[in-house]
Amino acid sequence: MSSRIYVALDLPRLDDARALATRVRHHVGGLKLGLEFFCANGPAGVHAMAELGLPIFLDLKLHDIPNTVAKAVQSLASLEPAVLTVHAAGGRAMMEDAKAAAPTGTKVVAVTMLTSLDERDLADTGVAGSAHDHVVRLAELAQEAGIDGIVCSGAEVVAAKASWRDGFFVVPGVRPVNGAAGDQKRVVTPRQAADAGASILVVGRPITQADDPDGAARAIAGTL
Numbered sequence: 001m002s003s004r005i006y007v008a009l010d011l012p013r014l015d016d017a018r019a020l021a022t023r024v025r026h027h028v029g030g031l032k033l034g035l036e037f038f039c040a041n042g043p044a045g046v047h048a049m050a051e052l053g054l055p056i057f058l059d060l061k062l063h064d065i066p067n068t069v070a071k072a073v074q075s076l077a078s079l080e081p082a083v084l085t086v087h088a089a090g091g092r093a094m095m096e097d098a099k100a101a102a103p104t105g106t107k108v109v110a111v112t113m114l115t116s117l118d119e120r121d122l123a124d125t126g127v128a129g130s131a132h133d134h135v136v137r138l139a140e141l142a143q144e145a146g147i148d149g150i151v152c153s154g155a156e157v158v159a160a161k162a163s164w165r166d167g168f169f170v171v172p173g174v175r176p177v178n179g180a181a182g183d184q185k186r187v188v189t190p191r192q193a194a195d196a197g198a199s200i201l202v203v204g205r206p207i208t209q210a211d212d213p214d215g216a217a218r219a220i221a222g223t224l
């Protein structure tokens with residue numbers, strides 16, 4: 001079985017991203033390319049990374065009116081990403097149209113509440129209540145919209161999964177025991193994410209900024 005770990009290659013230079021992916025490729029199940037990489041390297045950069053032979057997770061977190069998101073998804077279709085993200089806050093119609101526009105083999109997953117946010121941040125944006133309730137509410141909306149799954153913290157997977165057994169659950173904000181959280185506020189260890197039932201664990205800086213990225217990826221994989 002391939003690893004559930006996807007390494008987040010948040011790097012602007014294609015050569016650096018390719019070199020890092022080549023070093024860790026035997027310990028991860030896929031490559032996550034986000035805004036930093038995509039803004040710097042575009043679709044050609046994604047094609048270049050796909051040549052390494054690992055599934056590509058395109059984490060662009062699309063969030064706009066339904067027509068605009070659907071057209072963006074169509075424009076990305078030739079990249080055939082294994083996973084593509086939109087924001088659940090874009091609403092039911094936006095998620096429905098994103099799924100309808102995506103290639104058959106692409107899982108469309110919705111970011112519920114960024115793992116860099118906590119309840120105080122939610123309140124600042126006018127949303128009352130707990131992170132748990134907010135994620136569960138948006139997970140229900142995503143499921144009703146017919147998409148494949150959600151992105152949430154490891155702390156919310158069990159609750160969201162209770163009514164979505166076959167959903168695809170992506171967990172970022174993953175830190176090894178005693179690892180620096182940085183800007184992440186809702187973090188879990190790799191073991192906790194796996195035990196909660198995460199389909200994919202997204203790990204970036206604990207691997208990419210390690211002195212020995214290969215060893216860091218191997219050590220994290222070894223805890224699962």
Ligand SMILES: O=c1ccn([C@@H]2O[C@H](COP(=O)(O)O)[C@@H](O)[C@H]2O)c(=O)[nH]1
Binds near residue numbers: 059172173
């Ligand atoms: O809620 C979310 C959604 C996406 N991300 C992305 O995951 C990685 C995490 O990187 P680390 O270096 O391991 O913190 C990054 O690419 C984010 O854009 C997230 O963190 N939280």
